Amino acid sequence: SAVISQKPSRDICQRGTSLTIQCQVDSQVTMMFWYRQQPGQSLTLIATANQGSEATYESGFVIDKFPISRPNLTFSTLTVSNMSPEDSSIYLCSVVEYSGYTFGSGTRLTVV
Amino acid sequence: GENVGLHLPTLSVQEGDNSIINCAYSNSASDYFIWYKQESGKGPQFIIDIRSNMDKRQGQRVTVLLNKTVKHLSLQIAATQPGDSAVYFCAENNAGNMLTFGGGTRLMVKP
Numbered sequence: 001s002a003v004i005s006q007k008p009s010r011d012i013c014q015r016g017t018s019l020t021i022q023c024q025v026d027s028q029v030t031m032m033f034w035y036r037q038q039p040g041q042s043l044t045l046i047a048t049a050n051q052g053s054e055a056t057y058e059s060g061f062v063i064d065k066f067p068i069s070r071p072n073l074t075f076s077t078l079t080v081s082n083m084s085p086e087d088s089s090i091y092l093c094s095v096v097e098y099s100g101y102t103f104g105s106g107t108r109l110t111v112v
Numbered sequence: 113g114e115n116v117g118l119h120l121p122t123l124s125v126q127e128g129d130n131s132i133i134n135c136a137y138s139n140s141a142s143d144y145f146i147w148y149k150q151e152s153g154k155g156p157q158f159i160i161d162i163r164s165n166m167d168k169r170q171g172q173r174v175t176v177l178l179n180k181t182v183k184h185l186s187l188q189i190a191a192t193q194p195g196d197s198a199v200y201f202c203a204e205n206n207a208g209n210m211l212t213f214g215g216g217t218r219l220m221v222k223p
Contacts, residue, residue: 040120044213102158103157106154
């Protein structure tokens with residue numbers, strides 16, 4: 001299965017700033033997803049990162065707050081914009097291949 | 113820890129006992145289900161999956177049972193070990209390769 005590298009693994013950010021999270025996959029994959037995991041909770045899908053077109057956002061998530069790039073089939077970024085303490089979460093990217101779904105180890109974001 | 117499972121329901125079992133973790137899913141049209149294990153500081157790791165045309169699937173020390181009538185999924189872990197301590201999530205796939213995750217259960221194994 002694919003190996004996913006996420007950067008940074010963790011960060012502490014000031015409110016009002018933005019953080020860009022990178023997801024690098026060791027093979028070309030068609031479908032990449034971004035999830036949020038709030039403290040003590042399950043995973044919620046933010047959006048599907050589409051290569052060559054705008055991401056598809058789930059209800060409750062908007063492009064202005066969570067802009068996503070997908071320049072090629074092995075890389076994507078998620079930006080958390082104008083952060084507030086409520087954005088403190090683990091953000092995970094995921095890919096799906098024939099062998100199934102694989103998740104990165106996540107980016108643990110704390111907004112102060 | 114990393115706050116994973118802090119507010120989730122907890123199942124506490126003795127080492128060597130069997131564990132049963134339950135999950136209710138939401139969409140009767142879902143046709144593929146996965147159980148994930150998440151340890152502190154890590155992303156979810158695949159444990160076992162099952163398609164809707166089956167009601168039982170076995171792996172190494174794990175069994176997944178699917179009851180489509182009541183939209184219920186369970187994960188059975190045989191001879192639970194301390195290394196099984198983690199948060200367990202079920203996930204369902206119902207459209208466009210997207211997964212919808214259940215609420216999760218924290219498993220604590222007492223030595």
